[in-house]
Amino acid sequence: MEHLARIPQDRIAxxxxxxxxxxxxxEEACGASLEIDSKSGE
Incomplete structure (x- = not known):
């Protein structure tokens, strides 16, 4: 399963x-792996 969430650049940090x-x-609480593109926020 995959979910894409857009995060405003000023909130990535x-x-x-x-x-x-x-x-x-x-990641531990949800059993997920977060992949963050800090340039686009995607």
Whole structure:
């Protein structure tokens, strides 16, 4: 299953978190893998 979410460029840093902490927490909690294109926000 795949889901695409567009995140505004100014919010990408918040999604990733300091040192990738927020991203890792989301991936572990959801059993997902986040792929982030920081240039386009896709």
């Amino acid at each position: 918040v999604l990733i978190g300091k040192g990738g902490e927020t991203r890792r927490m989301l």
